[in-house]
Amino acid sequence: MNALAATNRNFRHAARILGLDSKVEKSLLIPFREIKVECTIPKDDGTLASYIGFRVQHDNARGPMKGGIRYHPEVDPDEVNALAQLMTWKSAVADIPYGGAKGGIGCNPGDLSKSELERLTRVFTQKIHDLIGVHTDVPAPDMGTNAQTMAWILDEYSKFHGHSPAVVTGKPIDLGGSLGREAATGRGVVFATEALLAEHGKSIKGLTFAVQGFGNVGSWAAKIIHERGGKVIAVSDISGAVKNPNGLDIPELIRHKESTGSLKNFQGGDSMDANELLVHECDVLIPCALGGVLNRENAADVKAKFIIEAANHPTDPEADEILAKKGVVVLPDIYANSGGVTVSYFEWVQVMD
Ligand SMILES: NC(=O)C1=CN([C@@H]2O[C@H](COP(=O)(O)OP(=O)(O)OC[C@H]3O[C@@H](n4cnc5c(N)ncnc54)[C@H](OP(=O)(O)O)[C@@H]3O)[C@@H](O)[C@H]2O)C=CC1
Numbered sequence: 001m002n003a004l005a006a007t008n009r010n011f012r013h014a015a016r017i018l019g020l021d022s023k024v025e026k027s028l029l030i031p032f033r034e035i036k037v038e039c040t041i042p043k044d045d046g047t048l049a050s051y052i053g054f055r056v057q058h059d060n061a062r063g064p065m066k067g068g069i070r071y072h073p074e075v076d077p078d079e080v081n082a083l084a085q086l087m088t089w090k091s092a093v094a095d096i097p098y099g100g101a102k103g104g105i106g107c108n109p110g111d112l113s114k115s116e117l118e119r120l121t122r123v124f125t126q127k128i129h130d131l132i133g134v135h136t137d138v139p140a141p142d143m144g145t146n147a148q149t150m151a152w153i154l155d156e157y158s159k160f161h162g163h164s165p166a167v168v169t170g171k172p173i174d175l176g177g178s179l180g181r182e183a184a185t186g187r188g189v190v191f192a193t194e195a196l197l198a199e200h201g202k203s204i205k206g207l208t209f210a211v212q213g214f215g216n217v218g219s220w221a222a223k224i225i226h227e228r229g230g231k232v233i234a235v236s237d238i239s240g241a242v243k244n245p246n247g248l249d250i251p252e253l254i255r256h257k258e259s260t261g262s263l264k265n266f267q268g269g270d271s272m273d274a275n276e277l278l279v280h281e282c283d284v285l286i287p288c289a290l291g292g293v294l295n296r297e298n299a300a301d302v303k304a305k306f307i308i309e310a311a312n313h314p315t316d317p318e319a320d321e322i323l324a325k326k327g328v329v330v331l332p333d334i335y336a337n338s339g340g341v342t343v344s345y346f347e348w349v350q351v352m353d
Pocket residue numbers: 141142143144145185212213214215216217218236237238239262274288289290291310311312337338340341
C-alpha cells in the first residue's frame with residue numbers, strides 16, 4: 001500500500017478513536033507546505049545530472065517542524081508526505097516541542113562520490129534555505145544521510161543566514177552536535193523494547209532477535225541488544241542477510257561491515273535470502289530499513305511474537321490486521337524510534353540562538 005494512503009488510514013483510525021473534530025482531522029491530513037525542487041549538479045566526469053528534492057512541512061502547532069532528510073532511489077512526494085506526518089505524531093508522543101517535517105532526494109547515494117554528494121546537498125540547501133530555519137524547520141539525518149550531510153547543509157545555510165548551528169541536528173560534535181545522537185535512535189529502540197518486554201514479563205537476555213537493515217539504527221540496536229545478552233540471530237542489508245542460530249558476534253559483524261561495506265562473506269554465520277529474514281524464526285523482529293516491508297504478502301508467515309518498528313511505517317495497515325489476528329504485538333514507530341528526535345531536541349536547545 002502507498003505510504004501516504006497507509007499513514008492517512010492509520011491517522012483516520014486514531015482520529016475516530018479519539019473522537020477528533022472532523023475539521024481538525026481534515027486540517028491535520030493536509031500538510032502545511034510541500035516543497036519540490038530540481039537539483040542539477042556537475043558529476044565528477046563533467047556531465048550534468050538532475051535530481052528531485054522534497055521537503056514536506058506537515059504541521060507546526062507544537063513548535064518548529066522537525067524531521068530527517070532521506071537520500072534513496074524510492075523517495076517520492078507521497079513517501080515524504082507520509083514521513084512528515086509521522087514526525088508530527090512522533091514529536092507529540094515524545095512530548096518535545098516540535099511539529100513534523102521530512103525531506104528527501106530521489107538518488108542512490110551509493111552511486112555518488114563524496115564530492116557529488118556534497119554538491120547535491122549544497123544545491124538542495126540553496127533551493128530550500130529560505131523555507132527552513134532554526135525556529136521554523138530543522139532537518140536531521142535519515143536513511144542515506146549522516147552527520148557529514150548535516151555539516152554541508154549547515155555550512156551552505158550559514159552562507160545565506162550567518163552561522164546557525166541549530167538549523168540542523170545530527171551534525172558532527174565539533175560543529176555543535178550532541179554526544180549520543182548517532183546512537184540515539186538505536187538506543188531508544190532498545191529502551192522501548194525493554195519496556196514492552198517487561199510488560200509481558202520478559203527481558204532481552206536470552207531472547208532471539210532478527211534485525212532488518214544494518215545502518216545507523218540497525219547496527220546500534222543490534223550492538224546494544226548483544227551487550228544486554230540478547231541473541232541477534234539474523235541481520236540483513238542491501239547485499240543480503242546473515243544468520244547464526246547461536247547468535248551473531250555483533251561487534252565483529254560491525255567491523256566486517258565497516259571494512260568491506262556489506263554483510264557478504266561474514267565468516268561468523270551463514271548467508272540467507274534478505275526477504276527470508278522477515279519471516280525467520282525469532283522472538284523479536286526489528287525492521288530498521290524501508291517502509292511497507294511487512295505487508296499482506298508476508299505478514300501471515302511472520303514467526304516473531306514481537307515486532308519493534310524501528311523503521312518508519314515498516315508495517316502497512318493490511319499487515320497490521322493480519323498480525324493482530326495472529327497475536328503478534330507491534331510496537332509503533334512513532335514511539336519505538338523516537339529516541340533520535342528526542343536527542344535531536346537536546347542538541348537543538350544547547351546551540352539555539
Ligand atoms: N537515523 C535516524 O535517526 C532515524 C531513522 N529512522 C528510520 O530508521 C530506518 C533506517 O534509518 P537509518 O538507519 O538512519 O538509515 P541508514 O541509511 O543508516 O541504514 C539503512 C540500512 O537499511 C539497509 N537496507 C536498505 N534497503 C534494504 C533492504 N531492501 N533490505 C535490507 N536492508 C536494506 C541498508 O543497507 P546497506 O547498508 O547495504 O546500504 C542500511 O544497512 C528508516 O526507516 C528511517 O526512517 C527513524 C528514526 C530516526
